[in-house]
Amino acid sequence: MNIKKSWWKWLCIPLGLYVLLVGMLVPLKPGITSIDNFNATAGQPFSVHVKGYNSNFDIAENLKAFLRLDSSFLIQHALIKVNGPTDLQLQFDIPNFLPTSEDYATGTLILDNEVDGPSILPAVIRLEQANINVQDGNNLWSKTSLNLASVEKGFKFPHRNILxxxxxxxxxxxxxxxxxxxxxxxxxxxxxxxxxxxxxxxxxxxxxxxxxxxxxxxxxxxxxxxxxxxxxxxxxxxxxxxxxxxxxxxxxxxxxxxxxxxxxxxxxxxxxxxxxxxxxxxxxxxxxxxxxxxxxxxxxxxxxxxxxxxxxxxxxxxxxxxxxxxxxxxxxxxxxxxxxxxxxxxxxxxxx
Amino acid sequence: MKSNQIFSILFLLIICPFTIWAQSDTDFLRSTGKIYTVVAVIAILFLGIMYFIFRLDKKITEIEKQIKE
Incomplete structure (x- = not known):
């Protein structure tokens, strides 16, 4: 086969190897695979078991977890227990009132540490409240601010939930x-x-x-x-x-x-x-x-x-x-x- | 056996284990971040291209027969 004429056929070999090797071997960014508790009640502690993917919970020193509502109000974790590199036990103390006039709100779980960077599990936790008090809810939920670690380490593909x-x-x-x-x-x-x-x-x-x-x-x-x-x-x-x-x-x-x-x-x-x-x-x-x-x-x-x-x-x-x-x-x-x-x-x- | 028959058997052989695994909770194709779904997709892609090559092979064999005649 004449290489000058059929160079595009030979191009398949490096391209194919590149797509297969880089496409399959580059790791994904850390993310959250699953949690075991989806329901929280206002005024009660909410404890949840988190399974991470490609995470380094055991190496990270500055672990933080947030529970964020759709209205962008959030609270920080009360307790974190690391069970392994991809295994985490969290506890949140849910305030007595939610910052909403409805009897429920949807919460997003955000994990953050200086090794992995932030991982997010959006809109999975359902928070319920028996009594509605928007004013107190707003005050109770607006105490923490979201400061996420910015980590850019290595060549990694994005981690998408479900995908x-x-x-x-x-x-x-x-x-x-x-x-x-x-x-x-x-x-x-x-x-x-x-x-x-x-x-x-x-x-x-x-x-x-x-x-x-x-x-x-x-x-x-x-x-x-x-x-x-x-x-x-x-x-x-x-x-x-x-x-x-x-x-x-x-x-x-x-x-x-x-x-x-x-x-x-x-x-x-x-x-x-x-x-x-x-x-x-x-x-x-x-x-x-x-x-x-x-x-x-x-x-x-x-x-x-x-x-x-x-x-x-x-x-x-x-x-x-x-x-x-x-x-x-x-x-x-x-x-x-x-x-x-x-x-x-x-x-x-x-x-x- | 015709190449079409061989391909349908091959396809069934590859699909069957996937459907059996799919029924259990600790699903093989969903394990390790669903990486085996990617493997299944690559396998289907490979089979599709191989089907075309086999068909082309058959056409060329026919041409060779005609030239001999």
Missing amino acids: NETIRNTFFHVAIWFAMFFLLILSLINSIQYLRLRSFEKDINASSYAEVAILFGLIGIATGSVWAKYTWGAFWISDVKLNMSAVALLIYVAYLILRASIQDIDSRARLSAAYNIFAFVAMIPLIFVIPRMTDSLHPGNGGNPALGGEDLDNRLRMVFYPAIILWSIIGYWLSNLNIRVKKITEQLISKK
């Missing part, structure tokens, strides 16, 4: 969808070129790119399904993004059925090129527009752009972008092999 280590799926599940879009764009370009030039070669290209793109789409759905099972709780949920991407994929599967059902080569090429343009135009609102107009469990939907926010931090990007390039190259390579096989088959048929 945990599966945040690494970004390099496989999300990147494979991006590679699919890359291949679908190539397929679209070739279909337009077919309609302009009527060159049979472009028809072969368009169908080959679309085939690999559909394979990647199916892989994307299957991997997403497994990911959903262990984070959202079910293989398939009625989420807009899921349903719409399934519809978009079905539209493309119909493209393959359309091609298979027409015998005449010229009309097959012409019809499928026109259909491919329609399928691409239909896919854009289905995958990119509609999920953003309503609420979706996917990050970046229901308002925010997909690549913004805290879900994809700069550390993840350093692996995520190479992963997109890697899967795009592999997809391009696979479709190229497909194109070559199809062209040879056509040549054989025309020789006979």
